[in-house]
Structure formats: C-alpha cells, structure tokens
Amino acid sequence: MNRNVKDTIVEGITGVSVLLIIFIIVSILAVTIVGGWPNLNWTFLSEFPKDGMTKGGIFPAIVGTAMMTIIMAVAAVPFGVITAIYLAEYASEKSVIAKTIRFAVKTLAVVPSIIFGLFGLGFFIGFIGKNMDGLLNGGELKWGQPNILWASFTMALLTLPVVIVSVEEAIRTIPREMREASLALGATKWQTIRRVVLPGSVSGILTGTILAVSRGAGEVAPILFTGAAYFLSDLPRSLSDQFMSLGYHIYIMSTQSSNVDATLPIQFATTLVLLLLTFSLNAVAVTLRYRIRKRAK
C-alpha cells in the first residue's frame, strides 16, 4: 500500500476515536442535563422520597453520601498520610518493606470495587462487628450488621491508594535543601517532617482528600453490602445506623422501583446531582495538583 494512503488511514482512525470519545462524553452530559435539569429544584434537594419513592426528593441520599464520605476521609486521610510519610521519608527505595507497601498500594488500586464490598462484609461486619457485639453488648446484634461506619471504612480502603499516591508525590516535591536547612539547625527527623515537610505538602494532602471524596461519593459496590439502605424514613443518627446514598439510590430507582417510568425524572435529576458533585470535586483536585506540579519544577 502507498505510504501516503497508510498515513491518511491512521490519521482517520485516530481522529474517529477522538470524536467518538467526545461524542460519548457530550451525550452523557447532554442526556443527563436535559433529563435532570427541569426536575432539579430546592424541593427535590431538601425533601425525603414520597409515595413509594416515585415522588419527592433525595435529601437523605445527599446527607448520607456526605456523612459517609466525611467518615471515610477521617479514616483514610490520616492513615494515607502516615503511609506516605513512611514511604517518602523513612523507607529506603530498595528496602523490602517499601517495595511490599508499594506493591500492595498498586494492587489495592486495581482491585474491583465489589471485592472491597465483600471484604467489608466479611471483615468489618462478620469479624470485627460480630466480635464487638460479643464483647460489648453480650451478643446482642448492633455492630455485626451493615451500617454507615463499616461502609465508610470499606470505602476508605478503596480510596486509600489515591490518598497515599497524592501525598507522597507532594512530599517528594519538597526540595532536599529545605530538609537540610532544618536538620542543620539541629531539628530531628520528625521535627523536620512536622514543621517543614508536612506544611509544604498541605495542598497534596488536600488533593488526595478531595480525589478520595469524589471517588468515594460516586462508588456503589463497596457500600452495597456494608451499609447502604434502600429507603430510610430518618437520617442516620449514629454510626451503627444505615444510610442512603446517591449512587445506590440511582441503582435502586432504575432496577427495583415499582414504576421505573414514573421515577425516570428522579433518576435523571439524581444522576445530575451526583455528576455535578464528583465533577466539581475533581476540578478542585486537578487545580490543586496542577499547582503542586508547577511548584515542583
């Protein structure tokens, strides 16, 4: 075949691929916005579902998602930051422990989310929760069942790699001169980390947190067995309560509803809320990360 013809074909294929991707993204956005925007109003955001979930709003799902992601962040961020400090500051690159942790973090990042859900069910509910009940409540069932705490912890495991990677990247952008300046003044390693390295890594820690929150807000599989509820007439009042979540709400509205067609506007509007939430969180994270990378140069 003529080389020029080949060239044209390759250019054509790549061009079509790009167009296809743009088309998909635009259609998702267009369909969601067209279907969801008319139903998006204050009542929808502030009311409980009504009439067998065919009417009303998604207030408890918004609150549930927010609570779950906050608890998740409180669990995942400190743990992730500590791990990142170890990897960046203490572990030697060649040490077996560091290699093992890195391997574990990479593996954790590619484990399908449903596996996290099953793990949460088996570990948090079946093992920790059940034993807590045995020790604290004389066997009465309280922690050994799905609730917002176990769901948040399960989600924290899923988002941990995101936090670790972001924070480690930020820590590594702190120039060696800064560490040397601190050490040369007689600071210990920990004083250097606490007073120089961590303050300089704040934006990385923030990026990691926001990426984790935006990922956790949208995921459904990890909370499926560990705490998400079909419908609740009240907001969660304690860590041992179940909760409603936006992602799960979309799933049940489109598969379990008594009247799927009637709930279509609700589905669209819920999807739009979830998309807006995760998009804006991601936008903030990308901006922050851009600023870190600029500083690193």
Next chain:
Amino acid sequence: MNDFKVKVKDLSLRYGTNSALKNISMDIPEKKVTAFIGPSGCGKSTFLRTLNRMNDLIDNVTIDGEVYIDNINIYDKNIDVVNLRKKVGMIFQKSNPFAKSVYDNIAFGPRINGISQKSRLDEIVEFSLKQAAIWDEVKDRLFNSALSLSGGQQQRICIARTLAVNPEIILMDEPASALDPISTGKIEELIHELKKQYTIIIVTHNMQQAARTSDFTAFFYMGDLVEMNRTEVIFSNPGKKQTEDYISGRFG
C-alpha cells in the same frame, strides 16, 4: 597557634566504591576563618559536610577516620547528631529559607529547642538579625514571607537563622556563589564580623574571596588535601606546585 577547634584525623569517604576523600588530616583554629579551595569535584564540599555529619543523609556513604570537635570524636557511636548540628551550623550554596515569615524562619531553631515564650523569641529574632546585619532591612516586614526578599537578603536570613541556634562553628558552602557583587560584599563583611565569636569554615570557588575573607586556606585536589597554611602564605608562596598552578589560574 593556641587552640584547635576541629581536628581531623585520617578521614576518608567513599560513595559506594568511589573514593571522594582520601586520608584527610587537618587542624582548624578557633575563631578564625578557614577557607577550602580547589576545582569542582575536589571534595571540598563533601569534606565540609562531614563536619556536621550532613553526609549521613546520603545513602551508600562510607566514612572512616575521626573528626574531633572540642576533643570529642563526632563519629563516635554515642554522639547525638542533633546536638552536634546545633553546635555546628551550616549555610548552603543556594539560600534556603523556609516558606515562612522572616520571624518564623529565625525562630525555627529556638522553637524546635523548646523555646516558646514570645518575649524570649522576639529577643532572639532581633539579636540574630542584627548580628547578621539585616535587621534594618527587614525590621518592618518581619511577618512577610522570607521568600519575598532578594537573594542576598535571603542568604543573610539563613545566616541569622543559623546564629539563632547559638552555634560555635559555622560551615559555609559557597555562600555567595549565587549572589551579585554587592550582596557578596555584604556577606564577606559579615564573615569578618562573625569570626570574632565563631569559628568559620568556608568553601569557595572564588580565589579573591578566599584571599579577602580567610585567615587560613586549604587547597583540595582530587579528594586529597594538597596543603594548608596561612592564607597569605598560600597565595604568595605556596609550598606545592599544584597549589601555585591553581591559584594562578593555570587549571581548574
């Protein structure tokens, strides 16, 4: 010569299998300025960094020999490196103030040593900045970021920061190599003032700087200490041909 502050005996340093310093022995007098000169890669900076054990931070470094500061071997197993570094301050080639205010930069050292009383910190900050001859320039912007200052001012902030820890020895690793002539002049004046109280060891690429600022000069070449003597002797009547060639600009 009365007292030697630092005595180095047979110090060798290797990066992996690569020998960077070979059996260096040297005595450094107290409250004088000692300059280390030599071409790039001759080991002078590496040697400087052995004096406050900064090379400990680098993987794969092996150090043999002894360094006595006030007759205590700093490579002894029982030495607390943190205390050593309080006593032996260091100024780096590239000024490296923290991304904090001028005040917080200077107060960093005292704070990590447990001083938290505001009046005491104020006192140390003012005293250190005055000692580093930069008080008048920054007294009205103590709470601005140190990074907003000029390069020369930043370097003097770093000097003030080191003085705030009350060291006895100050190591300077080409402290003026990134500065303009006026800032360099200020740093050199400062060195002249500081040697009344501190033992100063300075690495420099600049022959004139070594001649102007130092009392003693040591010439390094390829990891060896070629010779060390009073600065005027080194520059007027060096004992070794290599030294003469270097200071007269024939190589390096």
